[in-house]
Amino acid sequence: MLQEIAPHVLNNQYDPDAKVQQDSILFFFRGSELLCKKNEDEIVLPRASEFKDIEDAVYLFSFDGTGCFLPHETPDASDGYAYRDIRVIRKTGNASQHFMFAAFTAYQLSHWYSVHRFCGHCGTDTIRSEEERAIVCPVCGQREYPKIAPAVVVAIIDPEADKILLTKYAASRGAYPYYALVAGFNEIGETLEETAAREVMEETGLEIEDLHYYKSQPWGIVDDLMIGFFCHVKGSREIHMDTAELREAVWLSRDEVIPQPDNYSLTNEMMCLFKDGKEPCIAR
Ligand SMILES: [Zn+2]
Numbered sequence: 140m141l142q143e144i145a146p147h148v149l150n151n152q153y154d155p156d157a158k159v160q161q162d163s164i165l166f167f168f169r170g171s172e173l174l175c176k177k178n179e180d181e182i183v184l185p186r187a188s189e190f191k192d193i194e195d196a197v198y199l200f201s202f203d204g205t206g207c208f209l210p211h212e213t214p215d216a217s218d219g220y221a222y223r224d225i226r227v228i229r230k231t232g233n234a235s236q237h238f239m240f241a242a243f244t245a246y247q248l249s250h251w252y253s254v255h256r257f258c259g260h261c262g263t264d265t266i267r268s269e270e271e272r273a274i275v276c277p278v279c280g281q282r283e284y285p286k287i288a289p290a291v292v293v294a295i296i297d298p299e300a301d302k303i304l305l306t307k308y309a310a311s312r313g314a315y316p317y318y319a320l321v322a323g324f325n326e327i328g329e330t331l332e333e334t335a336a337r338e339v340m341e342e343t344g345l346e347i348e349d350l351h352y353y354k355s356q357p358w359g360i361v362d363d364l365m366i367g368f369f370c371h372v373k374g375s376r377e378i379h380m381d382t383a384e385l386r387e388a389v390w391l392s393r394d395e396v397i398p399q400p401d402n403y404s405l406t407n408e409m410m411c412l413f414k415d416g417k418e419p420c421i422a423r
Pocket of ligand 1 (some may be wrong): 258261263277280
């Protein structure tokens with residue numbers, strides 16, 4: 140999965156005292172576009188020694204012991220550098236997995252800082268906390284922490300037919316062309332178990348039982364924390380697909396499961412476990 144980057148280490152603990160060093164890595168974002176060096180076989184990010192006047196950059200995290208920072212000003216792309224969309228970099232596959240995990244994590248933080256420049260309560264310019272990774276309003280004291288949106292991923296298994304329910308997203312959800320599992324965001328006031336049951340019912344019309352937690356995954360683009368469950372279908376196997384969310388929902392045998400083209404997602408790991416007959420035992 141995307142975050143499994145050993146032996147590399149991304150330490151996301153915030154250090155308010157961290158200062159830019161000559162070898163610090165700089166993440167210059169313009170939206171989801173990231174400044175990279177040109178003409179490298181692998182994606183390479185600029186170092187602080189290549190730029191002037193970036194002492195006041197925001198500390199993001201350390202990567203293999205090197206500090207990574209978010210400068211306030213973004214330079215124009217110039218000789219030797221180009222802005223590249225991190226979603227395109229992911230698809231073209233010329234970046235290592237540890238780079239992609241660092242880039243997606245940095246992007247989430249960059250986006251969070253950029254949309255919290257003003258207090259949502261009173262409109263005053265916000266400032267960064269000097270103690271922790273937080274943005275505070277100097278007038279009313281409103282305090283904001285990085286946004287994390289929990290979302291469930293649900294592998295529904297029919298134990299009698301030995302099949303799994305796979306879906307393909309509708310165009311309104313990005314028309315991702317590969318098979319996926321039922322997934323959706325947790326609502327306020329809802330347990331994760333209730334989210335799983337509701338999303339499965341909304342998208343497929345099926346009831347579930349024997350919900351079994353598997354793993355979680357931080358997922359970079361829309362602030363998700365994916366929480367994966369295996370479960371059994373309960374009662375009728377007849378699918379009533381929500382066409383606003385899905386364009387396909389089918390029961391497939393282990394042989395028929397077609398994995399996604401990369402190993403980044405928790406969804407793909409769960410699909411592959413079923414395909415290989417290695418899914419966790421689901422207590423009934
Ligand atoms: Zn305020």
